[in-house]
Amino acid sequence: HARSASTAPAVKLNSVGKDDVAHFSSILAPTSIVSSLSTAPATEDELDQYNSDWIGRFKGQSTTVLKPKTTEEVSQILKWCNEKRIGVCPQGGNTGLVGGSVPIKDEVVLSLSNMNKIRSFDPISGVLVADAGCILQTLTDYVAPHHHIMPIDLGAKGSCQIGGNVSTNAGGLRLLRYGSLHGTVLGVEVVLPDGTILDQLTTLRKDNTGYDIKQLFIGAEGTLGVVTAVSILTPPAPQASNNVILALPSFKNVLPLFQTVKRELSEILSAFEFIDRTAYDLAVKHGQGRALTEEEVEGAECFVLVETSGGRREHDEEKLNDLLENLLTADEPLINTGVLAQNPAQFSSLWALREGVTEAVSKEGKAYKYDISIPLSSFQEVVDSTREHLRSKGLLHDKAVKAVLGYGHVGDGNLHLNIVADAFLPEIQDALEPYIYEVVQNLRGSVSAEHGIGAMKTHALPYSKSQVSIDLMKKIKNVFDPNGIMNPGKVLE
Ligand code: FAD
Numbered sequence: 001h002a003r004s005a006s007t008a009p010a011v012k013l014n015s016v017g018k019d020d021v022a023h024f025s026s027i028l029a030p031t032s033i034v035s036s037l038s039t040a041p042a043t044e045d046e047l048d049q050y051n052s053d054w055i056g057r058f059k060g061q062s063t064t065v066l067k068p069k070t071t072e073e074v075s076q077i078l079k080w081c082n083e084k085r086i087g088v089c090p091q092g093g094n095t096g097l098v099g100g101s102v103p104i105k106d107e108v109v110l111s112l113s114n115m116n117k118i119r120s121f122d123p124i125s126g127v128l129v130a131d132a133g134c135i136l137q138t139l140t141d142y143v144a145p146h147h148h149i150m151p152i153d154l155g156a157k158g159s160c161q162i163g164g165n166v167s168t169n170a171g172g173l174r175l176l177r178y179g180s181l182h183g184t185v186l187g188v189e190v191v192l193p194d195g196t197i198l199d200q201l202t203t204l205r206k207d208n209t210g211y212d213i214k215q216l217f218i219g220a221e222g223t224l225g226v227v228t229a230v231s232i233l234t235p236p237a238p239q240a241s242n243n244v245i246l247a248l249p250s251f252k253n254v255l256p257l258f259q260t261v262k263r264e265l266s267e268i269l270s271a272f273e274f275i276d277r278t279a280y281d282l283a284v285k286h287g288q289g290r291a292l293t294e295e296e297v298e299g300a301e302c303f304v305l306v307e308t309s310g311g312r313r314e315h316d317e318e319k320l321n322d323l324l325e326n327l328l329t330a331d332e333p334l335i336n337t338g339v340l341a342q343n344p345a346q347f348s349s350l351w352a353l354r355e356g357v358t359e360a361v362s363k364e365g366k367a368y369k370y371d372i373s374i375p376l377s378s379f380q381e382v383v384d385s386t387r388e389h390l391r392s393k394g395l396l397h398d399k400a401v402k403a404v405l406g407y408g409h410v411g412d413g414n415l416h417l418n419i420v421a422d423a424f425l426p427e428i429q430d431a432l433e434p435y436i437y438e439v440v441q442n443l444r445g446s447v448s449a450e451h452g453i454g455a456m457k458t459h460a461l462p463y464s465k466s467q468v469s470i471d472l473m474k475k476i477k478n479v480f481d482p483n484g485i486m487n488p489g490k491v492l493e
């Protein structure tokens with residue numbers, strides 16, 4: 001398997017020229033174009049934020065960023081690009097972790113950030129219809145006074161957009177309770193590569209009228225069209241939420257703990273998140289969340305954050321307190337200790353320990369991020385064996401790999417295996433791949449649980465998908481985008 005990040009798009013595409021930019025100027029307001037080819041040329045610095053990805057690993061060379069304000073403008077842009085065979089890279093909040101949101105070469109960046117209006121909200125059904133460029137946190141704040149929440153939550157909520165969430169089929173911290181976007185997204189509006197507007201923006205809960213085409217756009221990572229609006233079901237806000245961080249003496253206790261917690265908390269359990277000791281130490285080192293006391297962390301090999309969301313505070317607190325007491329007084333306790341949030345500030349601070357790992361990792365160094373689905377029983381073994389593998393290659397030292405850590409959505413079988421290095425080095429890359437993908441394949445897991453394929457994992461698709469599936473994906477791509485203009489080099493090689 002060849003490395004894909006540098007693989008050129010299979011289809012011959014054209015670069016944007018001054019004539020194209022002049023045409024875009026007839027469609028868009030001057031402030032909606034950032035281009036080094038326009039009459040008021042943008043500098044490289046101005047273009048850099050659109051060409052660089054969040055982890056600093058992928059870099060495009062786009063000369064032109066278009067920021068349409070309406071679906072009609074998106075349609076006209078795509079129609080032109082399709083006719084002229086110009087590649088288009090849709091970009092939301094640019095928080096994606098697999099290099100999907102930045103061009104590989106000099107594709108046009110189509111930023112959705114100016115499409116940020118809420119179209120409607122029905123407080124009875126809880127259905128929200130919003131432009132694709134609405135930021136997740138903005139939507140959360142919008143529905144809050146109506147006593148609703150977004151069905152999705154993730155550490156990037158302050159920057160990521162709902163269109164990006166849908167396009168990556170992002171999982172996040174609430175999937176355990178509210179399920180995936182394949183269930184909560186009711187409809188989408190999409191501009192197809194030839195400029196056709198596909199209006200599937202239904203607000204119906206039930207609609208069994210043949211093929212459910214919107215599902216193809218959920219997780220398509222911009223390879224089939226541009227999502228311009230989303231209709232999504234927002235659940236009622238829980239009356240009470242609480243959380244506790246549990247310190248475990250050994251990883252082998254995580255599985256029985258999960259079973260116990262599910263049994264005892266049943267309907268109020270809303271998250272069961274895992275961080276290993278290295279992840280915890282990094283989060284604390286980089287100032288994320290509330291550090292536990294030395295006594296509380298002593299002898300802890302890993303931590304689990306449990307959140308409850310329910311209808312009545314006293315009832316939920318009683319259940320959570322009973323759980324803690326039962327865990328601590330058991331003959332062979334599964335936990336060393338548990339730290340219960342006592343107020344909203346502590347609640348947020350405990351969450352920050354878990355959510356802040358991503359930020360902490362990026363502050364520590366360059367991150368090789370593997371987002372895998374594997375059996376829960378193998379989580380620790382995979383983290384440990386990767387560390388040993390790197391050690392055996394002589395790469396575990398200050399000038400190469402600084403840390404190997406595991407965290408993630410245990411309740412969903414999703415491990416985030418991160419390797420933090422001093423720099424992105426070919427010898428580390430070669431040690432990690434195909435090693436990790438083979439481990440995943442042997443466990444019949446997935447090489448991407450929730451972050452997607454982007455540019456990073458196109459070569460890794462065969463480890464999780466059969467050739468028959470990949471061939472069907474290529475046929476689907478060809479139906480929607482026969483000229484291959486949409487996000488070339490992403491998802492499919
Ligand atoms: P971008 O990064 O801009 O784009 C992502 C992909 O979608 C690209 O391929 C892009 O071309 C495409 N795209 C974007 N918008 C559109 C559109 N309107 N139409 C068509 N294609 C589009 N992910 C999880 O699943 N779970 C997590 O818990 C999680 N936590 C994160 C925490 C942090 C701190 C960070 C930085 C990232 C995290 N992510 C997580 C990664 C996640 O995929 C993104 O944060 C988010 O879903 C992407 O949204 P975005 O608007 O930033 O999209």
Ligand code: MLT
Binds near residue numbers: 354355
């Ligand atoms: C998370 O669960 O924290 C996110 O998916 C981001 C990451 O993997 O770092």
Ligand code: ZN
Binds near residue numbers: 408409416450
């Ligand atoms: Zn995650």
